[in-house]
Amino acid sequence: xxxxxxxxxxxxxxxxxxxxxxxxxxxxLASCTTLKKPSAYFLLSxxxxxxxxxxxxxxxxxxxxxxxxxxxxxxERLFQQLLQENLSQFTPTVFPGDxxxxxxxxxxxxxxVRLLRKRLQKMQVHLAHLETIPPHRGSASLLIxxxxxxxxxxxxxxxxxxxxxxEAGNLPQAQKDNEFSHQDSSSN
Amino acid sequence: xxxxxxxxxxxxxxxxxxxxxxxxxxxxLASCTTLKKPSAYFLLSxxxxxxxxxxxxxxxxxxxxxxxxxxxxxxERLFQQLLQENLSQFTPTVFPGDxxxxxxxxxxxxxxVRLLRKRLQKMQVHLAHLETIPPHRGSASLLIxxxxxxxxxxxxxxxxxxxxxxEAGNLPQAQKDNEFSHQDSSSN
DNA sequence: TTCTGAATAGTCAAGATTGAATATTCGAAA
DNA sequence: TTTCGAATATTCAATCTTGACTATTCAGAA
Numbered sequence: 001x002x003x004x005x006x007x008x009x010x011x012x013x014x015x016x017x018x019x020x021x022x023x024x025x026x027x028x029l030a031s032c033t034t035l036k037k038p039s040a041y042f043l044l045s046x047x048x049x050x051x052x053x054x055x056x057x058x059x060x061x062x063x064x065x066x067x068x069x070x071x072x073x074x075x076e077r078l079f080q081q082l083l084q085e086n087l088s089q090f091t092p093t094v095f096p097g098d099x100x101x102x103x104x105x106x107x108x109x110x111x112x113v114r115l116l117r118k119r120l121q122k123m124q125v126h127l128a129h130l131e132t133i134p135p136h137r138g139s140a141s142l143l144i145x146x147x148x149x150x151x152x153x154x155x156x157x158x159x160x161x162x163x164x165x166x167e168a169g170n171l172p173q174a175q176k177d178n179e180f181s182h183q184d185s186s187s188n
Numbered sequence: 189x190x191x192x193x194x195x196x197x198x199x200x201x202x203x204x205x206x207x208x209x210x211x212x213x214x215x216x217l218a219s220c221t222t223l224k225k226p227s228a229y230f231l232l233s234x235x236x237x238x239x240x241x242x243x244x245x246x247x248x249x250x251x252x253x254x255x256x257x258x259x260x261x262x263x264e265r266l267f268q269q270l271l272q273e274n275l276s277q278f279t280p281t282v283f284p285g286d287x288x289x290x291x292x293x294x295x296x297x298x299x300x301v302r303l304l305r306k307r308l309q310k311m312q313v314h315l316a317h318l319e320t321i322p323p324h325r326g327s328a329s330l331l332i333x334x335x336x337x338x339x340x341x342x343x344x345x346x347x348x349x350x351x352x353x354x355e356a357g358n359l360p361q362a363q364k365d366n367e368f369s370h371q372d373s374s375s376n
Numbered sequence: 377t378t379c380t381g382a383a384t385a386g387t388c389a390a391g392a393t394t395g396a397a398t399a400t401t402c403g404a405a406a
Numbered sequence: 407t408t409t410c411g412a413a414t415a416t417t418c419a420a421t422c423t424t425g426a427c428t429a430t431t432c433a434g435a436a
Contacts, residue, residue, distance in 0.1 A: 002284045002287055005287055005288070005291075006287050009287070009290065009291040009294070012291075012294065017414095017415075018415065018416070019413095019414060019415045019416075020414090020415095022415095023414095029287070029290060031280065031282065031283060031286060032282065032283060032284060032286040032287045032290060033282060033284065033287065034282055035393095036393070036394055036395090037394085037415095037416085038393070038394055038395085038416085038417075038418085039392075039393055039394075041415090041416065041417075042392070042393075043392095066414090066415065066416095067415090067416090079294075080294075080295070083288055083291055083294060083295065084295075084299075084303055086284075086285065086287055086288030087288040087289075087292075087300065087303035087304055087306075087307060088303040088304075088306040088307055089285075089307065089310070090285065090307050090310035090311050090314065091284065091285060092219070092314060092335070092339075093281060093283070093335075093338060093342075094219065094220065094221060094222055095219060095220060095281070095334065095338075096190045096220060096221065096274075096279065097274065097277075097278070097279060098219060098220045098330075098331050098334060099190055099193055099194050099197070099217070099220045099221065099274055100193070100271055100274030100275040101275075101327055101330055101331065101334075102197065102217060102220060102327050102328065102330075102331060103193075103197040103200075103271055103327070104275075104327050104330075105326060105327055106197070106200065106267075106268075106271060107268070107271065107272075111272075112275065115272055115275035115276040116275055116276075118275075118276040119275060119276055119277060119278050122277070122278035123278050126278065126280060138293060139289055139290050139291070139292050139293055140290065142286075142289055142290075142292075142349055142352075143286050143289060143290060145345075146283065146286060146289075146345055147280070147281075149341065149344075149345055150281060150283075150338075150341065150342075150345075151280075153337065153338065153341040154281075154338075156337075157333075157334055157337055157338075161330055164330075205384095205385075206385070206386070207383095207384060207385045207386075208384090208385095210385095211384090223423095224423070224424060224425090225385095225386080225424085226386085226387075226388085226423070226424060226425085227422075227423055227424075229385095229386065229387080230422070230423075231422090234422095254384090254385070254386095255385090255386090
C-alpha cells in the first residue's frame with residue numbers, strides 16, 4: 001500500500017507519464033522505497049482499473065504516444081487517507097545487515113572484524129556522499145537529514161560492535177564457538 | 189538472498205523442520221527480516237532442489253511425519269560465502285515512514301502535528317517494550333541493542349520534525365501550500 | 377468419551393515483483 | 407546518410423510472496 005501512496009502523492013503534485021514518475025521517485029524518494037520500474041507500471045495500471053488515476057494518451061511531436069497519468073477525485077481521497085495512516089503509524093525498521101551480525105560467532109573473530117571494517121568504510125563513504133547534497137527546499141531536506149542522522153548512528157553502533165568483538169578476541173581463553181558472550185556488569 | 193543466509197544460518201546451528209524454523213526466526217530474528225511462513229517453506233524446497241539442504245522424513249510417536257532439514261556441505265559453503273558478503277556489504281536503510289513526511293505539505297500543519305504525535309507515541313511504547321527484554325547471551329543482545337539505539341535516534345528525529353513543523357505553523361504569513369520551506373540561514 | 381481450543385505443520389491459488397528484453401527517438405560522429 | 411550509443415517508455419515471463427485455508431495432534435473440560 002505504501003507505494004500506492006507514493007505514486008498518488010507524486011501524481012498529485014503534477015501529472016506525469018510512467019517513466020517520468022519512476023525517474024522522479026528514483027531521484028528524489030529512493031530513501032523511502034525501492035519501487036522498481038515494472039512495479040510502478042503494474043501499480044499504475046491497477047490504479048487505473050480502480051479509478052484512482054485517469055490515463056490520457058498524449059503525443060508530443062512525432063514521439064510515440066505516452067500514457068499520462070492524472071489523479072482522479074477518488075485518487076485524491078485515497079491519497080489523503082493513506083497519508084494520514086502513514087503519518088500516524090509506526091513500523092519497526094528491519095535491518096537485513098543484522099543477519100550477518102547474528103551469525104558472527106560462526107567465523108573467526110579477526111575475519112569478522114575485517115569484514116565489518118569493510119562495511120564501516122562503505123558507510124563512511126556513503127555518509128560523505130550524503131553530506132555533499134545541497135539542502136533542498138521543503139520536506140525533501142527532512143528526508144536527507146534523516147538519512148544523515150541515521151547513518152551517523154549506524155556508524156557509531158558498528159564501531160561498538162567491532163570494539164566488542166575485538167575485546168572478546170583479546171581474552172585468550174574459552175572461545176571455541178561462543179566467542180562473545182560479553183555482558184557488561186554495569187547497570188541492572 | 190538474505191533470507192537464504194538466514195535459513196542456512198539457523199539450520200547450521202541445529203537441524204529443524206519447517207515450522208520450528210519459521211517459529212525460531214519469528215521469535216528471535218524478526219528485526220532482520222519479515223520472512224513469512226509460506227516463503228520459508230518455498231525457500232526450503234528450493235534449497236533442497238539446489239542441494240543446499242537435505243530433507244529427512246522423521247516420525248516421532250504417532251505424529252504425522254515431518255520434514256527435517258539439515259545443512260549439506262554445499263549449504264555450509266554457501267552459508268560462509270553469503271555470511272561474508274552480508275558482513276562486508278552496506279545497504280542504505282529504507283524508511284517507508286518517510287513517504288508521509290515527504291508529503292507533509294499536503295495537509296494542514298496542526299493535523300500533521302497531531303498525526304506525527306500519534307506515531308511518536310507508538311514509538312515510545314515500542315521502545316519501552318524493547319527495554320523490558322532481558323539481555324540475551326551472544327550476538328542476539330547486539331541486535332536488541334541495535335534496535336534500541338536506533339529507536340532512540342528515530343524518536344529524537346521525529347521530535348525535531350514536529351518542532352520544525354510547529355515553528356512553521358507559528359509564522360503567521362505566506363503558507364498556503366509550501367508550509368515549511370524553513371531553511372536555516374546558517375551554512376552556505 | 378466427546379468436544380473444544382490451542383499448538384503444530386504445511387499447502388495453495390492469487391497476486392506482486394523483477395531481471396531482462398523490446399521498441400522507438402534523438403543527437404552527433406563518421 | 408548511415409550508424410551507434412544514450413535516453414525514453416514499456417512489457418513479459420519467471421520467480422517470489424502471502425492471506426487464507428487445511429489437517430492433525432494434544433490437553434483438558436464437560
